[in-house]
Amino acid sequence: MADTVTRVLLADDHALVRRGLALILGTDAKVQLVGEARDGNETLQLVATLRPDVVVMDISMAGMNGLECTRLLSERSPNTKVIILSMHRDPVYVREALRVGAKGYLVKEDTDENLLSAIRNVAKGNAFLSPAVAGVVVTDFRKHVSNPLDLLSAREREVLYLIAEGLTNKEVAKRLGLSVYTIEAHRSRVMEKLNLQSSVDLVRFAIRHGLIV
Missing domain, CATH: 1.10.10.10 (Winged helix-like DNA-binding domain superfamily/Winged helix DNA-binding domain)
Structure with a gap:
């Protein structure tokens, strides 16, 4: 298991963002970028053919958004884990992402290491929340239990x-x-x-x- 490579698909409608993320993934020998998608529909198609271990997905994409795509992936490809990477810090977005099946949530200001750590943890079946949202998520959860x-x-x-x-x-x-x-x-x-x-x-x-x- 120590030598297992985690296969990752990037889903974001901005080419520059995908390029930057690809550079970060390239710094970890145990992470392999297997594909890139520009929207939710393309993500579904690529997951069906490439079978990645992890999808790093934006919420705001043209056409099918990341949350709807995550919901469909959790039904159609449960072995593929989703990490939401978003500009939104509001706990409403985090709660909804987790509800539809995401296993991780990062904000775009997170460090490179947080991204790689999230991929490693989620690939192992664990959850990962950005330190930037973890506190507000706990506070928000208290209000709903x-x-x-x-x-x-x-x-x-x-x-x-x-x-x-x-x-x-x-x-x-x-x-x-x-x-x-x-x-x-x-x-x-x-x-x-x-x-x-x-x-x-x-x-x-x-x-x-x-x-x-």
């Missing part, structure tokens, strides 16, 4: 439960077979996502939501 526990990953819930039970970070790390540093990182994310300020707040939250009695 009725249960704040939905903000947490399965591992973060597990850490929350064990800490609320009174275990120290070291004890939680031993129980889960993880490093203390990893547990501290999970704990920090839990506190941030739930807007908690102290360990007392964390325990009160756990009691309020029935995690401990």
Whole structure:
């Protein structure tokens, strides 16, 4: 797997943008540019013939836009992962992109390394959000969930439960077979996502939501 090359298709209606992206992809020996599309319809056709691992796609394209194309790709070619690359930072666009099946979202001001990192992560089946939108997406998500526990990953819930039970970070790390540093990182994310300020707040939250009695 370490030597696997990720095959990428670029979809953007601006030739200069595609050229710039192609130059960035060319700096990574494990990324291969297999094609370029100017709009959604051409993207669908090229994906059907080239079967790329990842499509890096703009939202605003003439004819079929990137969001509609992503929706169709998720139905017709689920093994091809889509990363949206857009000028839009509004969480409405990010939420819609994820809803229709995109696995990553970048803004055009992102660094070269963020683009390559997104391609690597998405190709492995992970999600990737630009640091420029990650914060506003979490804030936006909070507004659209009725249960704040939905903000947490399965591992973060597990850490929350064990800490609320009174275990120290070291004890939680031993129980889960993880490093203390990893547990501290999970704990920090839990506190941030739930807007908690102290360990007392964390325990009160756990009691309020029935995690401990």
